[in-house]
Amino acid sequence: xxxxxxxxxxxxxxxxxxxxxxxxxxxxxxxxxxxxxxxxxxxxxxxxxxxxxxxxxxxxxxxxxxxxxxxxxxxxxxxxxxxxxxxxxxxxxxxxxxxxxxxxxxxxxxxxxxxxxxxxxxxxxxxxxxxxxxxxxxxxxxxxxxxxxxxxxxxxxxxxxxxxxxxxxxxxxxxxxxxxxxxxxxxxxxxxxxxxxxxxxxxxxxxxxxxxxxxxxxxxxxxxxxxxxxxxxxxxxxxxxxxxxxxxxxxxxxxxxxxxxxxxxxxxxxxxxxxxxxxxxxxxxxxxxxxxxxxxxxxxxxxxxxxxxxxxxxxxxxxxxxxxxxxxxxxxxxxxxxxxxxxxxxxxxxxxxxxxxxxxxxxxxxxxxxxxxxxxxxxxxxxxxxxxxxxxxxxxxxxxxxxxxxxx
Amino acid sequence: xxxxxxxxxxxxxxxxxxxxxxxxxxxxxxxxxxxxxxxxxxxxxxxxxxxxxxxxxxxxxxxxxxxxxxxxxxxxxxxxxxxxxxxxxxxxxxxxxxxxxxxxxxxxxxxxxxxxxxxxxxxxxxxxxxxxxxxxxxxxxxxxxxxxxxxxxxxxxxxxxxxxxxxxxxxxxxxxxxxxxxxxxxxxxxxxxxxxxxxxxxxxxxxxxxxxxxxxxxxxxxxxxxxxxxxxxxxxxxxxxxxxxxxxxxxxxxxxxxxxxxxxxxxxxxxxxxxxxxxxxxxxxxxxxxxxxxxxxxxxxxxxxxxxxxxxxxxxxxxxxxxxxxxxxxxxxxxxxxxxx
Numbered sequence: 001x002x003x004x005x006x007x008x009x010x011x012x013x014x015x016x017x018x019x020x021x022x023x024x025x026x027x028x029x030x031x032x033x034x035x036x037x038x039x040x041x042x043x044x045x046x047x048x049x050x051x052x053x054x055x056x057x058x059x060x061x062x063x064x065x066x067x068x069x070x071x072x073x074x075x076x077x078x079x080x081x082x083x084x085x086x087x088x089x090x091x092x093x094x095x096x097x098x099x100x101x102x103x104x105x106x107x108x109x110x111x112x113x114x115x116x117x118x119x120x121x122x123x124x125x126x127x128x129x130x131x132x133x134x135x136x137x138x139x140x141x142x143x144x145x146x147x148x149x150x151x152x153x154x155x156x157x158x159x160x161x162x163x164x165x166x167x168x169x170x171x172x173x174x175x176x177x178x179x180x181x182x183x184x185x186x187x188x189x190x191x192x193x194x195x196x197x198x199x200x201x202x203x204x205x206x207x208x209x210x211x212x213x214x215x216x217x218x219x220x221x222x223x224x225x226x227x228x229x230x231x232x233x234x235x236x237x238x239x240x241x242x243x244x245x246x247x248x249x250x251x252x253x254x255x256x257x258x259x260x261x262x263x264x265x266x267x268x269x270x271x272x273x274x275x276x277x278x279x280x281x282x283x284x285x286x287x288x289x290x291x292x293x294x295x296x297x298x299x300x301x302x303x304x305x306x307x308x309x310x311x312x313x314x315x316x317x318x319x320x321x322x323x324x325x326x327x328x329x330x331x332x333x334x335x336x337x338x339x340x341x342x343x344x345x346x347x348x349x350x351x352x353x354x355x356x357x358x359x360x361x362x363x364x365x366x367x368x369x370x371x372x373x374x375x376x377x378x379x380x381x382x383x384x385x386x387x388x389x390x391x392x393x394x395x396x397x398x399x400x401x402x403x404x405x406x407x408x
Numbered sequence: 409x410x411x412x413x414x415x416x417x418x419x420x421x422x423x424x425x426x427x428x429x430x431x432x433x434x435x436x437x438x439x440x441x442x443x444x445x446x447x448x449x450x451x452x453x454x455x456x457x458x459x460x461x462x463x464x465x466x467x468x469x470x471x472x473x474x475x476x477x478x479x480x481x482x483x484x485x486x487x488x489x490x491x492x493x494x495x496x497x498x499x500x501x502x503x504x505x506x507x508x509x510x511x512x513x514x515x516x517x518x519x520x521x522x523x524x525x526x527x528x529x530x531x532x533x534x535x536x537x538x539x540x541x542x543x544x545x546x547x548x549x550x551x552x553x554x555x556x557x558x559x560x561x562x563x564x565x566x567x568x569x570x571x572x573x574x575x576x577x578x579x580x581x582x583x584x585x586x587x588x589x590x591x592x593x594x595x596x597x598x599x600x601x602x603x604x605x606x607x608x609x610x611x612x613x614x615x616x617x618x619x620x621x622x623x624x625x626x627x628x629x630x631x632x633x634x635x636x637x638x639x640x641x642x643x644x645x646x647x648x649x650x651x652x653x654x655x656x657x658x659x660x661x662x663x664x665x666x667x668x669x670x671x672x673x674x675x676x677x678x679x680x681x682x683x684x685x686x687x688x689x690x691x692x693x694x695x696x697x698x699x700x701x702x703x704x705x706x707x708x709x710x711x712x713x714x715x716x717x718x719x720x721x722x723x724x725x726x727x728x729x730x731x732x733x734x735x736x737x738x739x740x741x742x743x744x745x746x747x748x749x
Contacts, residue, residue: 119452178696228608366712377696
C-alpha cells in the first residue's frame with residue numbers, strides 16, 4: 001500500500017513537472033560539474049529534456065578538466081557548473097560566453113539575483129547559495145552544559161571540556177586536508193580576523209601579518225582537538241567521522257548537512273542530535289569566519305549557437321521551480337522561485353545575515369589558494385612557525401603570479 | 409646489411425619515435441621557455457546573489473590582442489627553471505650564505521618545493537629499487553623450488569600486487585592503515601599506543617609509501633628472475649653440487665652471476681619507474697608529507713589556475729633527472745656491449 005502511494009505520488013510529481021515546462025531542445029548538451037546532491041539533482045533535471053543528447057559528467061575533479069574540456073573548438077563540454085571561485089579560471093581563459101541574448105530569449109523566468117554579471121555582462125546563472133557554518137551535537141553539548149559556540153574561542157573551550165570529561169578524545173572535526181581544503185579554512189579564519197589578501201589595487205599578496213599569524217595559531221589550537229590524521233581529511237572524510245559519532249563540533253558546508261541527517265552509516269543518536277547554527281566569529285571580530293558561495297552554470301563559448309541555446313534551455317529547465325520537492329528542497333539553499341527555507345538552510349541564511357564576505361572573484365585568488373594549500377601543511381605539523389609559513393606562501397604565490405603575468 | 413635495406417628497415421621505427429617521443433619532448437621544452445603574456449587588468453562591477461562589488465578582472469579583449477600578436481607568450485628563457493617553484497637559485501644562494509650549519513642549509517632546502525620533492529623521490533627510488541630486487545629474487549628462488557603442482561597457484565598470487573591498479577591498491581591500503589582501519593588498529597594494539605597514526609607522521613608516511621612501493625613492484629622483479637631461472641645451466645649447477653657446494657654457495661656463485669644481466673634490466677626499469685613515483689602519493693593523500701616531481705606537475709595542472717609553463721619545466725627536469733639516474737647503468741651496458749663486440 002505504502003509503495004503504491006509512493007509510486008503514485010512520484011508519477012504525479014513527474015506529470016506536474018512536465019506540465020510546468022516540457023523541455024524540448026535541438027542541440028548537444030554536455031555538463032561538467034562538481035559532485036554533491038544538489039548538483040546531481042540539477043544534472044538529472046537537465047537530462048529530462050528530449051530532442052537532443054544531454055550528458056553530464058559530475059565529479060569532484062571537475063576543476064581539473066573543465067578548462068581543458070572547454071578550450072577546444074567545438075568544446076567538449078557545453079556547460080560547466082561552477083562556483084564564485086571556479087568561474088574566474090573560465091573567464092581568465094575566455095572559454096565561457098556572455099548570456100545576455102539567451103536570457104532575453106529563454107530566461108524570462110529567472111530572477112534578477114540569480115544572474116551573475118561581470119562588467120555588465122551576464123556570465124552565469126546561479127541556482128544555490130552555500131557557506132560553511134557550525135554543526136554541533138546537541139546531546140554532547142548538553143552533557144557538558146554548554147551553549148552552541150558563537151566564536152572559535154568558545155569552540156576551543158567546549159572541546160577542552162568534552163575531552164576532560166572523557167566523552168570524546170578528538171571532539172573537533174574540520175576539512176583540513178592539505179591542499180584546497182586547508183587553504184579554505186585559512187581563508188575563513190583570516191577573513192574572520194579582518195585580514196585583506198592583497199595590497200589594494202594590486203596582485204601583491206599581503207598575508208604575512210598579525211591577522212595571518214593569529215589565524216594560523218587558531219587553526220593549530222583547533223587541530224590539537226582533531227583526529228591526528230586531520231591533514232588527510234577532506235569534507236567527505238570529515239562527514240564520515242561525524243556520522244561515526246567521533247566528532248561533536250565542526251565547521252562544515254551547508255550543502256553537506258543533508259547527508260549527515262541520514263541514518264545510513266550513522267546511528268540514530270547522531271542523526272537526532274545533529275544541529276546547525278550560525279558560522280562562528282574569531283578573535284573578537286564581527287565578520288564571521290566563513291565565506292559566501294554561489295553555485296551556478298555557464299555556457300561554453302566555443303560551441304554552435306544551437307548547442308548554446310539547447311544548453312541554456314536544458315539548464316534553465318533543470319532549475320525551474322518544479323525541481324523543488326520534499327527530497328530536493330533540503331539539499332541546498334536554492335535561489336529558485338518558490339523555495340521555502342528548511343531547517344537545513346538556517347546556517348547559510350545566518351551567514352548571509354551576519355554580512356559574511358563572498359569568496360573573492362579575483363583573477364589571482366586561485367593562485368594564492370593553491371600556494372596556501374601547498375605551504376601551510378608544514379606549519380600545521382609543527383615543522384615551522386607561522387611567520388615562516390606565511391612568508392613561504394607569499395614567495396610561492398609571487399613565483400606563480402609572475403609566471404602567469406599577474407605580477408611583473 | 410646494405411644501407412638501403414637498413415634505411416627501409418628502420419624507417420617505421422624511426423618515424424614512430426620521432427612522432428611520439430622526439431616531437432612531444434620538443435614541444436614540452438618549448439613550452440617551458442615561454443610564459444603567458446602580462447595580464448591586462450580592469451576594474452569592473454560584479455553582481456550576484458550577495459550584491460554588487462567592485463573587483464579586478466582580466467580584460468579579455470586586450471589579452472586576446474596580445475595573444476594574437478605572439479601566440480606562444482613571452483619568452484622567459486630559463487626564468488621558470490630558476491624560479492622558486494623549480495631550481496630556486498636565489499633562495500638556495502641565500503640559504504647557503506645565511507646557513508648556521510649544513511643541517512640548517514638542508515632544512516632550508518627542504519622548504520623549497522623542488523628540493524623537498526627530490527628529497528623524497530631519491531629516498532624512495534634508492535630504497536625501493538634494491539629492496540624490490542632482493543624480494544623479487546627471494547620469491548623467484550622460493551617459487552622455483554616448489555612442487556610443480558603448486559607453482560601455478562603461487563605464481564598467480566605472487567603477481568596480484570602488480571595486477572591491482574596502483575591508485576586502487578594504494579587507496580585500499582590507505583583505508584586499511586587509517587587509525588580506525590584494520591591494519592591501523594592492529595598496529596596500535598601491537599605497540600600498545602592508542603595514538604599511533606601512520607598518516608600523521610612524516611617518517612611513518614615515508615615508510616608506508618616505501619613498503620607499498622616494494623609490495624607493488626616486487627612481482628615484476630619476480631617474474632623476470634623466475635624466467636631467468638628457467639634458463640639456468642643445469643651442468644654448471646650439477647658440477648657445483650658434485651664439488652660439494654652448499655645451496656647458498658650454488659646461489660651465490662652460479663645463480664646470481666647467471667641472473668646479473670636481468671638484475672641490470674630490472675634496476676633500469678625500476679629506477680625509471682620509481683623516480684616518477686606518483687599514484688601512491690595521491691592514493692595515500694600523502695602530499696603533506698611527501699611530494700615528487702610527478703606530483704608537482706599534477707598539482708600545477710590541477711589547480712584552479714593552471715600553471716602550464718611550470719608543469720612543462722618540471723617535466724623537462726624529470727627527463728633530465730631520469731637521464732642522470734640511468735647514466736651509470738647505460739654506460740655499463742654500453743661497455744659490456746663494446747667489449748663483447
